[in-house]
Structure formats: structure tokens, C-alpha cells
Amino acid sequence: MQSIHVISRPTRERLLAALILRHLTIPFIKLHQTPQTHSFFTLSTFRKTRKFSRVASFSVMASAATKKVLVPIANGTEPIEAIAPIDILRRAGAEVTVASIENQLQIEVMYGIKMVADALISDCTNTEFDLIALPGGLPGAANLGNCKILESIVKKQAENGKFYAAICAAPAVALGSWGLLKGLKATCYPSFMEELSSHAIAIESRVQKDAKVVTSRGPGTSIEFAVALVEELYGKEKANEVSVPLVMRPNHSEEFVFAELNSVNWTVTSKPLILVPIANGSEEMEATIIIDVLRRANAQVVVASLEDTLEIVASRKVKLVADVLLDEAAKQSYDLIVLPGGLGGAEAFAKSAKLIDMLKKQRESSKPYGAMCASPALVLEHHGLLKGKKATAFPALCNKLSDPSEAENRVVVDGNLVTSRGPGTTMEFALAIADKFIGRKETLELAKALVF
Numbered sequence: 001m002q003s004i005h006v007i008s009r010p011t012r013e014r015l016l017a018a019l020i021l022r023h024l025t026i027p028f029i030k031l032h033q034t035p036q037t038h039s040f041f042t043l044s045t046f047r048k049t050r051k052f053s054r055v056a057s058f059s060v061m062a063s064a065a066t067k068k069v070l071v072p073i074a075n076g077t078e079p080i081e082a083i084a085p086i087d088i089l090r091r092a093g094a095e096v097t098v099a100s101i102e103n104q105l106q107i108e109v110m111y112g113i114k115m116v117a118d119a120l121i122s123d124c125t126n127t128e129f130d131l132i133a134l135p136g137g138l139p140g141a142a143n144l145g146n147c148k149i150l151e152s153i154v155k156k157q158a159e160n161g162k163f164y165a166a167i168c169a170a171p172a173v174a175l176g177s178w179g180l181l182k183g184l185k186a187t188c189y190p191s192f193m194e195e196l197s198s199h200a201i202a203i204e205s206r207v208q209k210d211a212k213v214v215t216s217r218g219p220g221t222s223i224e225f226a227v228a229l230v231e232e233l234y235g236k237e238k239a240n241e242v243s244v245p246l247v248m249r250p251n252h253s254e255e256f257v258f259a260e261l262n263s264v265n266w267t268v269t270s271k272p273l274i275l276v277p278i279a280n281g282s283e284e285m286e287a288t289i290i291i292d293v294l295r296r297a298n299a300q301v302v303v304a305s306l307e308d309t310l311e312i313v314a315s316r317k318v319k320l321v322a323d324v325l326l327d328e329a330a331k332q333s334y335d336l337i338v339l340p341g342g343l344g345g346a347e348a349f350a351k352s353a354k355l356i357d358m359l360k361k362q363r364e365s366s367k368p369y370g371a372m373c374a375s376p377a378l379v380l381e382h383h384g385l386l387k388g389k390k391a392t393a394f395p396a397l398c399n400k401l402s403d404p405s406e407a408e409n410r411v412v413v414d415g416n417l418v419t420s421r422g423p424g425t426t427m428e429f430a431l432a433i434a435d436k437f438i439g440r441k442e443t444l445e446l447a448k449a450l451v452f
């Protein structure tokens with residue numbers, strides 16, 4: 001264990017704030033040079049809420065205490081179910097290895113989304129993991145179930161009495177088929193419950209824990225699943241800490257709703273063409289959920305990189321591959337331009353003259369545009385794109401909005417503008433967009449298929 005002693009008070013306060021921000025996993029707050037006068041997040045807040053007033057030194061724990069997690073992915077994996085656990089477990093401090101069971105690192109998961117793994121599964125055979133978490137999706141879950149190397153790794157995990165988990169189809173077609181759920185309570189995607197019942201005690205619950213196994217149902221339960229995994233590894237206090245900045249949905253039994261003002265018709269003659277820009281530092285859960293849900297809604301979604309390459313490294317180090325570079329994407333017009341959040345991504349958006357020009361033309365043409373999390377405050381507000389509009393944003397940034405009167409809503413639609421708050425509101429955000437384009441009935445069917 002190393003001890004770092006801080007001498008000057010200004011330096012101490014800046015370093016302390018930076019460490020606490022990292023510990024609390026609040027990714028969208030920029031550290032001010034004079035934190036005592038910061039308009040929305042100050043050290044006095046830390047002192048009142050976390051009792052840090054007497055801190056004069058702090059310790060950096062040895063890396064040996066880090067929990068190691070394996071998340072295998074395959075062609076056809078459900079991306080939300082993979083990325084939510086990766087993102088949230090990394091927020092909690094886990095060392096997460098994303099392993100491809102294919103012959104290459106780049107994987108095309110469901111709905112045309114492309115991810116780049118950290119390693120091949122063959123590289124992971126001699127590593128001891130504290131948790132192995134299998135995403136679902138088809139044919140992804142079946143591909144995982146047919147992978148002999150992965151089967152061997154997970155069976156060894158079970159024999160050693162360590163945690164393993166699966167979501168969606170994977171509890172039935174992978175863990176169940178491997179005989180790793182015998183006598184245990186488990187859940188899975190609704191249409192696989194009958195198959196699961198031949199391998200386990202099938203329970204209809206959003207997240208099910210039994211012994212060292214955690215199972216869950218589908219894309220709409222992925223964030224709850226991931227938080228449950230944090231609780232198993234680190235305890236309830238850490239799980240609560242991690243969940244607060246996610247802005248999770250408080251009641252899943254209610255039908256999703258969104259606040260709408262100055263309603264206008266968003267319908268288009270053919271399937272909507274939607275642009276989703278991404279950049280280094282974009283929030284991977286937000287980007288992935290938006291793309292996944294809107295493609296499920298039969299929209300033509302173009303994912304455009306603001307970087308010099310198609311591959312970007314998102315805020316929690318998930319590597320995503322865009323469809324095109326922004327210069328290419330800018331050659332056509334869109335029915336909707338929508339920005340995910342993430343501090344680094346939002347800052348890149350705000351600095352992109354080409355993207356801002358596209359957004360301004362979108363507004364001038366009375367076409368829909370939207371943003372969530374850090375992007376409403378740092379991009380739209382900064383460039384005058386919220387003038388005369390009601391909006392919301394990540395809670396700690398709402399005081400940057402010129403009109404925060406509707407900011408407590410999880411999703412706000414004002415005419416052709418749609419905004420939302422954070423990772424835990426992303427599915428509602430995407431469903432609200434779908435609602436505007438394809439109607440309420442079809443959107444509720446989509447929400448049901450997502451197990452939302």
C-alpha cells in the first residue's frame with residue numbers, strides 16, 4: 001500500500017475532488033480550477049455528504065484487490081446486454097476483460113453494431129476471474145453455448161465456487177445446457193422459460209440470484225443485472241454508489257411515459273434516417289441503446305465517428321466501430337440527429353464545426369434533433385440550440401440549461417427537440433423517439449420485446 005501526502009490545500013482539494021469523482025463514478029462533471037466557487041459541484045458537497053472534511057492524506061490500494069471479470073462476446077451477441085455490465089462493472093472498479101470467442105477481435109453483434117474485444121477467449125484460459133457474465137442475443141447466446149473453451153472456463157469457475165452470470169437466452173442455451181443451473185433458481189428471456197425449466201427452477205423475475213449465480217431477462221433488465229453483479233462483488237453500498245449517477249428507472253412496473261410540450265408530427269413517408277454521432281469519450285451504454293432500439297424500430301441508423309478512424313474508445317473503454325466518418329455522413333440530410341452523452345464525447349461534439357452546422361441546419365429546417373446526458377448542456381445549450389425550448393440533462397448539469405423548468409422529467413419532447421438525463425433513462429429516450437416516428441402501439445410492443 002502506498003501513501004500519498006498532499007501539502008498545499010489547493011492541490012489537496014483538486015486531487016481529492018478528482019479521486020472522489022472517480023470513486024463515485026460520476027462521469028460528466030468537469031473539475032474546476034477553483035472548486036470552492038464551482039457552480040454545480042463543490043468540495044463542500046463532498047464534506048457534507050461523504051464526511052471528507054478531515055482528509056489530509058489518502059491511500060492507493062494495491063491492484064491485487066481489483067476484481068477480475070470476464071465478459072465473452074460472439075457474432076450475434078445482444079450489444080446492450082454485453083455493454084451495460086462492462087460499463088457498470090468498470091464504474092465499480094472491476095478489471096473487465098471483453099473476450100471474443102471468434103477468430104478475430106472485431107465482432108458484429110446484433111443490429112449491425114460492431115465492437116472490438118480486448119482479447120480472444122483462448123487468451124483467458126489461465127486467468128482466474130471473480131465473475132464471468134454471459135450476454136444473450138441470438139445467435140450470440142447459442143454461439144457462446146457452443147464454444148468449448150468458454151464452457152471449460154465457466155465450468156471451472158463453478159467448480160471453484162466463484163460467481164457466474166447470464167442474461168436473456170444465455171441462461172437457458174449456455175449455462176443450462178452445460179448443466180450449471182441444476183437445482184438453482186434462474187430466469188431468462190420470456191420465450192426461453194420453457195427450455196430453462198428443464199435445466200433449472202425457472203422464476204419470472206427481472207433479476208434472479210441463487211448461490212453464486214445471477215440471471216436476468218433481456219435488454220430492458222441489463223442495467224439492473226449489472227448493478228446486481230456489482231452488489232455480488234462489492235456489496236450493497238458500492239452498488240448504491242454506482243447506481244445513483246446512472247439515473248435508473250424507479251418503477252419498472254409502470255408503462256413508460258415522457259413529457260411532451262408543443263406537440264408536432266414527426267412521421268416520415270419511409271423509414272426514418274437517423275444520425276448518431278460518436279467520439280472518443282462517448283457514453284457507450286447511451287450510444288448502444290439508442291442505436292439498438294431505433295434499429296429494432298426499423299429506422300435506418302447511421303453511426304458516424306468524429307475521430308480520424310471508424311473505431312472510437314468510449315468513456316468506459318469499450319471500443320465501438322462506426323459505420324462512416326462524419327465527413328461522409330454529412331453528405332446527406334437526416335430525419336433526426338441525436339447525440340449520446342459522456343463528457344469526452346460531448347466536448348468533442350461541441351468542438352466539431354461540421355456537426356454543429358448540421359444541427360443548426362436541422363433546427364432551421366424544423367427537423368427533429370436531440371441529445372442526452374451531458375450533451376444538452378455542453379453542446380445544444382452552448383451553441384444556442386435550446387433557445388426557446390424546454391429540456392433536461394444529466395442532473396449535475398441541469399443548472400447549465402437556460403430553462404430547466406422541465407428538467408426533472410426523465411425524457412422531455414418539446415416540438416422537434418428531445419432530451420434525456422443519463423444511462424438509466426436511455427431506453428425511455430429511444431422509445432420516446434420510436435413513439436414519435438412509429439406510434440404508441442408499435443412502441444409498446446417494442447418495449448415488451450425488450451423486457452422493459
